Amino acid sequence: MTKTSEQVIEELSTQGYSRIPRVYEPSRAAEALAKVRELYDVYKNKTSEDVPFLNVGQPTLYNLQNKDIFFLKFMFEAQILQEILVHFLNDKWFKQIEKGEPNYILRSFIARSSNREMPLHIDSFVPYEGDHVFIMQFSIILQDQSRENGCTIVVPKSHHAGEYATQDFHKTALPIESKAGDVVIWDSRLWHGTTANTSDDTRWAIIGTFCRWWMKQHWNIPKTLPQHIYEQLTPNQKAILGFCSIPHDDETAGIDLKRGYDSLRENVDEYAIH
Ligand SMILES: O=C(O)CCC(=O)C(=O)O
Numbered sequence: 001m002t003k004t005s006e007q008v009i010e011e012l013s014t015q016g017y018s019r020i021p022r023v024y025e026p027s028r029a030a031e032a033l034a035k036v037r038e039l040y041d042v043y044k045n046k047t048s049e050d051v052p053f054l055n056v057g058q059p060t061l062y063n064l065q066n067k068d069i070f071f072l073k074f075m076f077e078a079q080i081l082q083e084i085l086v087h088f089l090n091d092k093w094f095k096q097i098e099k100g101e102p103n104y105i106l107r108s109f110i111a112r113s114s115n116r117e118m119p120l121h122i123d124s125f126v127p128y129e130g131d132h133v134f135i136m137q138f139s140i141i142l143q144d145q146s147r148e149n150g151c152t153i154v155v156p157k158s159h160h161a162g163e164y165a166t167q168d169f170h171k172t173a174l175p176i177e178s179k180a181g182d183v184v185i186w187d188s189r190l191w192h193g194t195t196a197n198t199s200d201d202t203r204w205a206i207i208g209t210f211c212r213w214w215m216k217q218h219w220n221i222p223k224t225l226p227q228h229i230y231e232q233l234t235p236n237q238k239a240i241l242g243f244c245s246i247p248h249d250d251e252t253a254g255i256d257l258k259r260g261y262d263s264l265r266e267n268v269d270e271y272a273i274h
Helices: 005-015 026-043 069-076 079-089 235-240
Strands: 017-020 105-112 118-121 135-141 152-154 183-187 192-194 205-211
Touching: 005 017, 005 079, 005 183, 026 069, 026 135, 069 205, 079 135, 079 183, 079 205, 105 235
Parallel strands: none
Antiparallel strands: 017 183, 105 205, 118 192, 135 183, 135 205, 152 192
């Protein structure tokens, strides 16, 4: 790896994004690419028709955490990513989970290729100014990205704009050309999108979106995670998947919104509302 977490944190704070070269060996990225291709073939026709306009027609494999334990192991093996997320997304007043352990949660975990250009957008829902980051995304590059095959583009420093993205900047946005095994990470307030993929090939990347423990996950991850995958996770990984952030059924079950590992159950079906 050619960057330290301190360098990445500095770039994220000032520019709003960072490319970390060679987080994964290209051969490891190739393994992930093969899994994505195999599973995309299985799931591509099984998605809801209720698709937001940014995703329409874009090849996407959703909810990787449910599909194969491979993807969670793959994500968690990159220690630097967890260090960066702890720095930006941990709630320092959260006492129920030991200080320094993650208390942020996974919002969504997908693989996406690229075909038409993706408009500039933010993924924080609201633009705001300030140093508190609430949502971050990383893209694990599985195939080399260039302007020709739909690379990620960003408007540096726009995470501090305090405004929604406008398309006037699409042509001048910075293309992030990257290699398989790199990771590109950004503050979700950053204006970002992609170029069009004019090549004959796919452009797969794995996108993990993370948020503060009190925000809403994109899907009901705790309810849908298969038991056999749950059993293979450590308590801190279960917390990242949202298992310490499920609301209590009512006041008889508990009052405190903040919950630690002692609230974790043996089986996923024990989380069902009774
Ligand atoms: O695939 C990319 O490079 C960008 C993805 C993106 O903008 C998103 O998932 O919000």
